Amino acid sequence: MDKSQIASIIRQDHELPPCIEDWGWKYHHLGIPTDKKMPNEKYLPQFKFYVSGFDSNPFGIEWMRFEKDSPIHPLIQSIPHLAFVVDDLDFELTNRDLKILTQANAPSEGLRVAMIDFNGVPIELMEFEL
Numbered sequence: 711m712d713k714s715q716i717a718s719i720i721r722q723d724h725e726l727p728p729c730i731e732d733w734g735w736k737y738h739h740l741g742i743p744t745d746k747k748m749p750n751e752k753y754l755p756q757f758k759f760y761v762s763g764f765d766s767n768p769f770g771i772e773w774m775r776f777e778k779d780s781p782i783h784p785l786i787q788s789i790p791h792l793a794f795v796v797d798d799l800d801f802e803l804t805n806r807d808l809k810i811l812t813q814a815n816a817p818s819e820g821l822r823v824a825m826i827d828f829n830g831v832p833i834e835l836m837e838f839e840l
Contacts, residue, residue, distance in 0.1 A: 733802075735794035738836055739770035742790045748773045757782055757817070783811050786825060786832045793834035799824060802835055 719728060729735040751760040751773075758780040764772040776787045796802045799814055799822050811832060812825035820839040825832050 729794065733796075733806075735796055735802075735835075737770065738793040738795050738834075739764055739772045740790060740792055741772045741774050741786075741834065743787055744773050744775050747775065751775065754817070783825065783832070785811060785827060785830070789830070789832055791825070791832035791834050793836055795836050795838065797837070799835055799837035 721727070725731065730737070748760070748762040750766070751762040753760050758777040759782060760775040762773045762775075764770060770793075774787075776782060780787065802808070803810060803814060803824055803826075808826040809828070810824060811827045812823075814822055814824040816822050822837045822839075824835050826835065827833075
């Protein structure tokens with residue numbers, strides 16, 4: 711499915727998004743930028759930001775608080791993002807005609823991620839090594 715086909719999708723209220731229904735992506739979390747210190751924050755020094763909430767939230771909500779000099783893309787620092795688990799990150803990035811914000815990288819052992827921009831909304835794609 712190319713970009714023009716993605717943009718022309720019209721679906722009914724009861725239908726799941728094509729990324730879930732057709733492509734097999736699985737919802738993982740919603741990342742919400744904040745400037746407030748949150749309980750039980752974990753600091754990620756390589757990205758200069760704090761994360762919290764994911765491990766204790768039944769809906770996969772994660773709070774992100776960025777330092778002023780964080781290297782993370784400004785769109786990710788200002789707009790909430792959805793994250794999906796994919797089976798093959800390289801396939802998704804090369805075959806879906808997606809606008810890549812952050813190239814595939816390994817922020818931790820056993821995990822590869824990339825960020826895309828869809829109509830001004832950041833979307834995180836995650837591939838876990840199992």
